[in-house]
Amino acid sequence: MNFGKIQKVLAPFLLGLLLLVSSCATQAPSRYEQAQNASTGRNATPAVVKTSTQGAQFNKYFPKSTGGYQVVPAQEKKGFAEYKLKKDGKDVAVLSVSDTVNNPSAKQKFQSSGKTIAGYPAANIGSNGTAVLVGDRYQVKVQSRDSSFTQSDREAWLQKFNLRAIAALK
Template sequence: MLPTRWLRRLAPMLVGLIFLVTACSSAPNKYDQVQKDTTGFGKPAAVSKEAQKGGTFNQFFPKSEGDFDVVPSQEKKGFAAYKLNKDGATLATLSINDTISLPAAVTKYSTATENIAGYPSVNQGTTATGLLVNGRYQVKVLSKSTSFSQTDRVDWLQKFDLKGLAELEVADNKSSDAKQSPNAPPALNPVLQPAA
């Protein structure tokens, strides 16, 4: 009789303990696996170590003129962007991107049939026009207003110091004996130079 009483008292305590332990443990979060996948060690960096500093590109952007204000917007390694404002409204975003970190960005220029200032040019959708300088630097104008047309984008692309940007690439290649990064975009042959 004694063992039965003991089991009757112990069984509810064990069941309660089981409920307590399972209730206190947290269910797996649906984002846990995504977090684990995206922060994996040993994966290549999002931005190549060989990418230019964003501040390097500032000197190549167009200057404010007339009613248009060219205002710095974002700068990080391999990228710089400015806003093109008129009367307080943003008409477009102007950007320079070092494609050494994103070789796929270069491939769209390999079949370019148009050029701007001697550089291969493509329209990206209906709101963006870009060109590629020396197979590495993507210069792009993205319309933020419906009144800012493709013609306007081409005009502003021509206001960048494209020759200076092209010399930046040449100067870096001459001063560096380092091997090309495995993440580097393939060179486009021939490298187009601006018409004199």
């Protein structure tokens, strides 16, 4: 028998066998797959509750651009909407509305606060954030991104939201 003939037959056979064995081998899941499995696993709590309000419903209640400030859409997803507040092309604050059904512990900071803004319970969030809880469900928040944007600026911008309409959402 000719060795060249065997080589022509054996090489494709071995290559096919190698491909078959390697394609059937199980690979460890990537870190992204592991995170997905952990977050959607059997006993995992979903990140967004089904009854959460769609972020698009919040958009019409954000303040309008005024007084040299631009209100620019930044992010929207189920249970959350965020806008950037710009002045002279620079980000000075972030405005957001979030549905606390996704994070019930977010409501706790308002229970111990004796402060109100526009009649709604208010709380400071760190040194750069101020928020109100409307309708006992929605957190409306303003966070400074520039040192020139003060606590009183945050409180003034919170009052520019249509808080009554947000509170009436179901």
